[in-house]
Amino acid sequence: DLPAALPEGLELVAFPERADARDALVTRERGATLESLPRGARVGTGSVRRMAQLRALRPDLEVVPLRGNVPTRLRKLESENLDAVILACAGLERLGLADRIDERLAPEVMLPAVAQGILAIEGRAGDAIARDAAALGHAATAAQAAAERGVLVRLEADCNVPLGAYAEASATGLRLRALLAAVEGDRMARAEAEAAVDEAGALGERVADALLASGGAALLAELRAGAST
Template structure:
């Protein structure tokens, strides 16, 4: 009989949606699981501060290494590229849309029709850099919190627009809030955005065998290429670098962009 696997996850609404999705897919294969909620450094940061590299995965990785959990569900974009050699990403499941979305206080507004000097909330240097390249008049300002918190701040007038991941909005049932999906040629996606990364201990053959059933080869090829590019630049998840890969009929296409003045 397959043992029950403990899934390490953050306790945010989005993280729980993602972890429960993985648990449901494993259950379809007869693999029992239980969720273990872990509070990360990113969760403990002051509400109006940005997170550092690996802030949302460090403590979950620690629990995996000390065997408090058997597998971890991460947003792939949050996983540092210098992965511990004792761990392996056993599955990148089929990916959601990796692009960013514009969500506006005045519905139906687009990037082109945002008023001159409109306030756009984001805590991402990447999104800030790419938006300034096409709309230098926009007033970019830091806006932190989870998706629901950011939407509430938008609705109360703290900003005129937000830039959020299509995947996160979709998974949380907020796709109806999207006013425009931003083309990757305008705002290049964060490497790994839209993909889950299911991590296990490399020496846990039973966990590897259970999780690898959820792996999507095309998603893996695209995400690993994006992460390799990010690693080669010396950048991290807070760097103004975007990359989006696509595998079609076994051929990988990778499109990337970076802020012109950025250096690692």
């Protein structure tokens, strides 16, 4: 994972083409969907973003905190008697485990994390090898990363903040959607906007400001106050 701010002397030199940005539902019995899971089903996730959206979508489910790498989390379906876990489609695909995915959750259902599915090449600023690595970049993915990370940087958020952001191509260039939620899922601020591709970073800042104005500022203050106690 990349921090919102990079250490001095380092830069992001390229973003290869994005993999599937969606979240994946993996179930123990196979073939189930988020909608078809029974009341009281135990669903594991280690992401506060997923927890918040899951509780908002299905308050009747039991959300179980989950830790460990992908194989460990899959094993916990059995060892911790879970009915399902939510992971990233991209991570499962890169590990050759795409066949374990029972449902790919559309962004309209569960908004992905900032830059989910995107790999970044980071290098020393001005380094010749870093300049050569720029050839591996994918322009559309770079614009998506800039817009989504623009939200992250503006909010000074980290992985402890239930924040989702997803940029995609639109008629005007780029459409960006974002949400900021309470971990309990009972309150949520949403915002979206469009802009030209070359304004991706500014688009992220604009959407972040809209989030703050629509209730996100209070949510962020509560989250930070809770983290400091």
